[in-house]
Amino acid sequence: MRRFAPLGFVLAIAGAAAPGQQTPTFTSGVEVVRVDVLVTSGGIPVAGLTRNDFELLDNAVPQRIDVLASDQTPLNVVLAFDTSGSLTAERRDHLRGAATGLLDGLRASDKAGLVTFSHVVVQRSTLTSDVGQVRAALDGLSGGGDTALADGCYAALMLGQSEPGRALVIVFSDGVDTASWLPAERVLDAASRADVVAYAVSVNPAATPAFLKDLTRATGGRLYENRSTADLRDTFLQVLDEFRHRYVLTYTPKSVERAGWHRLTVRVKGRRVDIQARPGYMGS
Amino acid sequence: MSLRLLLCLALALAAPGAGRVAGGVTPPPLTPSLPPGPFDRLDTWIAAVEAHKAGDLDEPARQVAAWPRPVLDDLFRYQQALLTLMARPSDADRAALVRNLGKAEVGRLVRFAGAHRLAANSQRFIKRAVLLHTDIAILSPDSGNSLETAPARPSRAGAGEAARATRLPEAPPPGALPRRLAGTALDGQEFGTEFTGAHWDIARAIVDRASPRAAADADLRLWYRATVAFLSANYALVDLAPQVFHAQLSMPSDAAVDFAIGCLYETYASPRLRTVADARTGNRSSPFGIPPVWRSLQQGEIWFREALKADPTLVEAHVRLGHLASLRGRHAEARTEILQAVSSTDPDVEYFARLLLGAEDETLGDFARAGESYRRAAELFPLAQSPQLALSQLAERQGRRRDALAGAGRLFAMGPDERARLDPWWAYYQGDGRHADTLIGQMRDALAKAR
Numbered sequence: 001m002r003r004f005a006p007l008g009f010v011l012a013i014a015g016a017a018a019p020g021q022q023t024p025t026f027t028s029g030v031e032v033v034r035v036d037v038l039v040t041s042g043g044i045p046v047a048g049l050t051r052n053d054f055e056l057l058d059n060a061v062p063q064r065i066d067v068l069a070s071d072q073t074p075l076n077v078v079l080a081f082d083t084s085g086s087l088t089a090e091r092r093d094h095l096r097g098a099a100t101g102l103l104d105g106l107r108a109s110d111k112a113g114l115v116t117f118s119h120v121v122v123q124r125s126t127l128t129s130d131v132g133q134v135r136a137a138l139d140g141l142s143g144g145g146d147t148a149l150a151d152g153c154y155a156a157l158m159l160g161q162s163e164p165g166r167a168l169v170i171v172f173s174d175g176v177d178t179a180s181w182l183p184a185e186r187v188l189d190a191a192s193r194a195d196v197v198a199y200a201v202s203v204n205p206a207a208t209p210a211f212l213k214d215l216t217r218a219t220g221g222r223l224y225e226n227r228s229t230a231d232l233r234d235t236f237l238q239v240l241d242e243f244r245h246r247y248v249l250t251y252t253p254k255s256v257e258r259a260g261w262h263r264l265t266v267r268v269k270g271r272r273v274d275i276q277a278r279p280g281y282m283g284s
Numbered sequence: 285m286s287l288r289l290l291l292c293l294a295l296a297l298a299a300p301g302a303g304r305v306a307g308g309v310t311p312p313p314l315t316p317s318l319p320p321g322p323f324d325r326l327d328t329w330i331a332a333v334e335a336h337k338a339g340d341l342d343e344p345a346r347q348v349a350a351w352p353r354p355v356l357d358d359l360f361r362y363q364q365a366l367l368t369l370m371a372r373p374s375d376a377d378r379a380a381l382v383r384n385l386g387k388a389e390v391g392r393l394v395r396f397a398g399a400h401r402l403a404a405n406s407q408r409f410i411k412r413a414v415l416l417h418t419d420i421a422i423l424s425p426d427s428g429n430s431l432e433t434a435p436a437r438p439s440r441a442g443a444g445e446a447a448r449a450t451r452l453p454e455a456p457p458p459g460a461l462p463r464r465l466a467g468t469a470l471d472g473q474e475f476g477t478e479f480t481g482a483h484w485d486i487a488r489a490i491v492d493r494a495s496p497r498a499a500a501d502a503d504l505r506l507w508y509r510a511t512v513a514f515l516s517a518n519y520a521l522v523d524l525a526p527q528v529f530h531a532q533l534s535m536p537s538d539a540a541v542d543f544a545i546g547c548l549y550e551t552y553a554s555p556r557l558r559t560v561a562d563a564r565t566g567n568r569s570s571p572f573g574i575p576p577v578w579r580s581l582q583q584g585e586i587w588f589r590e591a592l593k594a595d596p597t598l599v600e601a602h603v604r605l606g607h608l609a610s611l612r613g614r615h616a617e618a619r620t621e622i623l624q625a626v627s628s629t630d631p632d633v634e635y636f637a638r639l640l641l642g643a644e645d646e647t648l649g650d651f652a653r654a655g656e657s658y659r660r661a662a663e664l665f666p667l668a669q670s671p672q673l674a675l676s677q678l679a680e681r682q683g684r685r686r687d688a689l690a691g692a693g694r695l696f697a698m699g700p701d702e703r704a705r706l707d708p709w710w711a712y713y714q715g716d717g718r719h720a721d722t723l724i725g726q727m728r729d730a731l732a733k734a735r
Contacts, residue, residue: 119710121669123696146556146710151673158676158692178556181639181670181709182677190680
């Protein structure tokens, strides 16, 4: 049986995680597409929707979906922080405080990891449920060097998918890409196939890199353009809260070609709401 | 790494009598702690030239480094006149000196030069003078850039990244140094402006007085190559541009110079530059004098071809030609160019070639060959991150998730120590700058030992 592009899919989920359960069990055999969806009304997440409320089209073909209990699904949260030369001591302290606040908001079943990037991409902490390890890694942050934004984000996407679970990547950057090897478009391609939602916080008084806008759009996340790092903690907590209120739709594609780009359309029936989800995925 | 880019250039006014700065303001008098007259300054300068020890911000160098721009302007006029007299000037040259300084002052200069016996070995003196100003420019980069009249305390290299208040360049007096206002950008963001380049300009002008000229003097050729490498390594583009273009005028058909100009244009087209230059395009007509991307790519190709004409063995030019051809969408041609450098004996050049060849193969759809190229690059520098990222990304786009994660895993296993994780790609846009330390050392030795 020909397989879909692995990074755009999860393997068949044997059972949705019940509250309090650990990571769902993954078995091979049937390919399932997972679409992480944020539904808001007036900027406030809409709760209580069921599979009957959603309509999902894969290349304009309606699909039969399931809805996972997303608020109970363990998270893989990858922090991807720009530690280039523009990271002043004050910004670093704000960043550390914001990350610590976010780590405090994780549940015991969640995992977190830390990737930093200047021109050097470094995994400071692998995905772990021991948030103390991540906190310790945050203590060693310092600024210096150029900015390999695309390289760093690619590494974060990979780390987010290194273990089963709902992957959330939170990128912080106060600069623009000056040093990556990977072209931005290749990383965006990878993001469109990734089973990861990327949120980004840009603190760049000159201009937010287009790459961050594209990355968050490609993964169904959101871009925050903050004036300073002073309110970073609130932003990070808002991201976490919002992510927990998303819906995870799953389906096995029917009546569509497997290869190529799959345009996704997600609607909520009979409601005027705002929906954020990745615009599609790449099949192969 | 910060960038220094040209914001504004004001050249000395050529017209006689145009010696007032913009707005008719006359420069205030110099402070008494400075050598009071032009000949006192020349005396101090000559002593510093003779006493300075190469590579050291020693006392003689510190003394000259402390002189602010108005003092250097004055020194520069007399310095140039003195060097003209040392070179047995023609009648026309003498007439020009008299016009600029007056007959009595030229007469004093002739006696001054004779008393110091400077004409006896002028080439040696010129090389030592070049060394003094080059060392000041390198070791105390802010020196001579203040428009204040009080002497400045020389600052060490690397200490000049704080933002400064902006003053627009005034038109300098005739025969004075050009005024270049530089923007400094860090991490893609512009954060300060400052005047720049006084001692580079002086050193270059002194080199122009050499006989034999730089084109025929190995030490001075090395000076150009080393200083260009240094400025490239520090992304000091505001000082690099006049250096390379002046070098080209002085040494036409010099492969190293043509190569350096190609590298400058390649850098102009790089993401590092465009993020700053393009951010200004909206509100400034001439952002740093940097050409648009298409023209930078085109000019880069022209100069790399010139370099290869002058020296067909300069295989790194093939790599960079291929890179520029790729950026202009000519991937098959890019591949052909890059292939000519994969057997380079310089590991950096082979590494660049392998990486860029992989990228071309990937673009052309030959994933197997791309993977092989990336693997060869990884073998050359096992702790370089770029090949691992490339291999992971290649596997990911082919749907080989396990391999993609394995590639990322190899990257993650490298640890945080940057010094242990040398990736030549980080220095790609520095061109010859990766050899700067070696070249500067060789140049200092050569100029200090000049006879």
